[in-house]
Amino acid sequence: MAEHLPMEQFPANARAALNDGPQRQALRAATNLFDERRATALATAPDWQSWRETARAVKDHTLLHLDHYLEQFERNAIARGAHVHWATDAADAVRILLDLARAAGKGPVVKSKSMTTEEVRLNEAFEHAGIEAVETDLGEWIQQLAGEVPFHIVVPAIHKSRGQIAKLFAEKVGTAPDADAKTLTAAAREKLRVKFAQAGLGISGANFAIAETGSLLILENEGNVRLTTSVVRVHAALVGIEKMLPRVADLDVFLRLLPRSGTGQALTTYQSLLTGPKTASGDEGPDELHVVLLDNGRSRMLAQEITRQSLACIRCGACLNVCPVYQQVGGHAYGSVYPGPIGAVVTPQLVPLARAAQLPFASTLCGACRDVCPVKIDIPALLLHLRQQVREGSVAVPAAQGRFFERLTMRLAAFVMQRPRLYRFATALARLLDRFAGPLLHRLPPLSKWRQGRTVPRLGKRDFHTLWRERGRK
């Protein structure tokens, strides 16, 4: 069963990832490629900045009136013959989807890529219940075969080379160990088509939910979503409540932003708009359509103005591709369903903060994520907010190693910095220590940590202000 690494141990996970040479190489090549594609796509989109503004304004408006739009969505979806379920948390969502799978009868459940189903750990629940659930997105299927969770929110197997995939397929699918990409995808198609034909229930997520029509929009490139939502008798979509948009017309700007940010495409190969089940025998679509609206912590994010923008995310993954931390350690090190900068923002608000306390610190605060975000989420500001929650907040975070020492050091440093005379005295003392006890100081934190891979800077012989005064006298 696919397990996450412990998110409490981000530093150890990161160290392990840094020692995985092949993974680092594949990850660097892939994140570079996706970032280049994104840049190329943007070069032909001169109105990019105004699209971002528009999209963010739509998101802000929708989130501010989310209660209204959710109810409007429910009314319109039901009017078109869909069933709408409300899931307060992951357990609720899992229960609803398990019931639907049992009611759909025999045959496997086919799934199209959905991070929200990862969030509620749906595959694990199906496995426990003895129900076969098959991922049908190629990357996601590779991860399922490998017994791994997704490594990236858009490209689940971004860290795997063709050679590694060929080896995996040779073992699990029976293709030749040196099979080329075409052979591998053909083998996947052959295996998965059988599952589609046998399946009683198809499960997907959704990129957007449209309140005025009760529709769902799902974007993809492989055709597996189209199959999942049309040839299988019953379909269920698990949708986070933040996916709501008021009108079909609002899709315009998001369809410009999302594919360009995610994969550098002007538009994905397929866009499936689901509005209710089929009504006549000639129609396409499922006989039964269920929409499960998931809260699972989202209304908490909604409640505060500062955290609300976390819900504007459209899961494009651009912030992962440009993040210097993600580029080095990849998705698994975070130990969370959502990795990278947006994962470090969302996860501490979905799971208990005490568990995810390391994640807001897994960033250099370089701001590259904020620059690429198609909906202008100020990720560094949110990371700082969460850091404060961890350090100064009332939430009980277990005393991580050195935390007491850090708090003491910070208080002491602030005390000294506020008193210029004391500061001058302390820095003069540091200068003496640096000159006469340097080697000893270098063995103590923080310098012992700094010395890992770097030489330690020496303090100047005299400080600036001494030199400045001398200059004035000349």
Place this chain on the structure above:
Amino acid sequence: MRVSLFVTCLVDQCWPSIGLAAAKLLEHTGCEVITDRDQTCCGQPFCNSGYPRLAEPLAKKVIDAFERSGAEALIAPSGSCAAQVHHYPGLFAAEPAWLERAERLAARTFELSQFLVQRGMQKAPGSFVGRVAWHDACHGLRDLGVRDEPRALLRTVAGLELVEIAAAEACCGFGGTFAVKLPELSVAIADHKIDQVERAAVDVLASGDASCLLHLRGRLERRGLPVRTMHLAELLAHGLYEDR
């Protein structure tokens, strides 16, 4: 025009020549330069480590000192510290009087190269013979939009050849306390940049922030690479006149 030079704690304690060079450059544009011995730290290490409340009194001191000095602008030889001053208003959401003062200061705070260009500096007074690669420090680049100014000025330094490296805009991996909290990761991020610096065969790696440079210098030295690190101000004022 009277300007206050913001002497960052790293410049004050580790690398004072940056401050002296910055002062020379400001004087070169006809400014009267003052410094404040009572000014210690901008407070960024506290904010970025999750202790913004500890940064508040420091921010108030900086605001107070600036208002007392009668200077028209606060100039930092650091995009990071200048950006921190720009973020001061965020600390005072609940204190309207301080909020207003913080906003007034933020509007008058500039990173050095931005200000020099604004003051009409078209040719840097210094001369330096060598190939120089530029590292865009994140906060200057992304918070303040400093991208073209340092490059334009460096190109006018007599004898200096500015070399654009791939990954010039990539983070160096310093990240404040990140550098000691996650040292291996911090160094790995630096290596990505330094690999490009090595490939470009430059004499100097330059930037507008001493913090990035101390981190990069530490890594360059540990890797045994013959590349010096220099601050923008040191290059722009290089050889101007000695006063040490």
